[in-house]
Amino acid sequence: MNKLVIAGSLAFDAIETPFGKTDKIIGGASPYIALAASFFGVTPQIVSVVGGDFPKEFVSILNSRGIDTDGVKIEADGKTMFWAGKYNNDMNQRTTLATELNVFATFSPSLPESYQDAKVLMLGNTTPVVQRNVIEKMHHRPDFIVMDTMNFWMDSMPQELDTTISMVDVLTINDEEARQLSGEYVLLKAARKILSRGLKYLIIKKGDNGAMLFSKDGDMFFAPALPLDTVCDPTGAGDSFAGGLCGYVAAKGSYDFETMKAAVIAGSTMGSFCCEKFGTENLQTLTNEMVNSRVETFRRLTSFNF
């Protein structure tokens, strides 16, 4: 099975939404990415760090989905990263109540030898310095590198961010971030400007308004978000999207536009499942049949005979 290396946080999250409130549950980017990817026929391999307080049972859950955790460093005396956030009624805005980096503050990634032949590398949202570090720890550059980032790094370390962007194939950001990064309001113009940095693809996520894929050759693809009865908790939806996307392309081992279109649907599918329950709960209990059935729902949602 093809391997997909995933660099990203493992954390405790405390989440409050109009639908309820969680105690500390497992969060961070990498479990969402890895669980979502695990439905597409790849071996996800996590690079991360946790403290001695991180539950072994959750590692077992990951392993039972075929996820390799050999690259997860355990700092026995340290504390796992913690994040607390609260969503507004419309679920599109959230407020960060607390971020305690803990062991993540001094994270220096190291990659097991078994990770070195991965074809695809997914860099979850974290400091661009750590992201670049992971790329440099690979003995050979992977065939395809996907990078998530956010406005925080655009504000706080724009030069480091630029450097890391120049090293990857795909960038995933939201519409506001695309505007900020490019200085262009119109998304089509923003996309062209960002792609001109040398990216193969840019993905602009628009929350419950779907996601857009742009290629350096000027191709475009649009995936709607699935209208859901209840968006219980959007935490991790972007990471689940990235996981579906990278899992799909890593399994196929091809990175052309046709593959990327289907990969964006895989990502949208996993993002939609993620939102239906708190944390990674839904991703832990899905079946392949449920995933395939939802892909068909996406197909029906946009296909037409004129």
Place this chain on the structure above:
Amino acid sequence: MNKLVIAGSLAFDAIETPFGKTDKIIGGASPYIALAASFFGVTPQIVSVVGGDFPKEFVSILNSRGIDTDGVKIEADGKTMFWAGKYNNDMNQRTTLATELNVFATFSPSLPESYQDAKVLMLGNTTPVVQRNVIEKMHHRPDFIVMDTMNFWMDSMPQELDTTISMVDVLTINDEEARQLSGEYVLLKAARKILSRGLKYLIIKKGDNGAMLFSKDGDMFFAPALPLDTVCDPTGAGDSFAGGLCGYVAAKGSYDFETMKAAVIAGSTMGSFCCEKFGTENLQTLTNEMVNSRVETFRRLTSFNF
């Protein structure tokens, strides 16, 4: 050729956008609807009223596109309706600077005999009383009635609005209006609640985030908005959408979900053309080839092989 009766304003518009400013140009709902519909093989028939100041040349332009204007009353001593508006930088918000109803204030629609065998009736956004009046002026109820409305009528005459909604097959509103009309934030729930009033279909327009079609049987369809380099002037985009939609179904003479899906694409196609220039300018100069080619662009934008 099947006939499509279109009831809606004819007006002078003065529009200001970040891209420029117009003097008084021809606007109102019905020219956008009729011009957009005229590309799909129907005879659009306008019901409206203008003053003596309305330019005969514009009537000739409509007629040259096969649009029937026998139902346009000319009040020689009156003034044509006038609207002035200004768009913000993001083009999603606009401020009305002036509305002078003039001859439209006392408009009592009358339908020529030649309009009576139309299969489809499109009620452009105007007072629900006038809209109901038009339905009642048809000797036989048309097979399919589509109605546009807006938040202004929800605030100012909710009971009249409810009555008119109960008489039609399709309602087109935007996302905020759907929330207001239903009292539900989640669009899927809003749609179900609004459909339960007896509609066959509800269309929720989301501006540059596309449009959604919901059926009373629980079917859903999503059409993206085409990402455009330049949105010059969004005035009339919703009317152009309605025109493409009604033109398509009236030409087909069928109103099932499959037809409605393609009709929503026809509408999105015409809405996208409308935005590229000021007023009805683009709709006047399009060719069928340009329309068909853009429908294909829409198909490519969302189709994928998983």
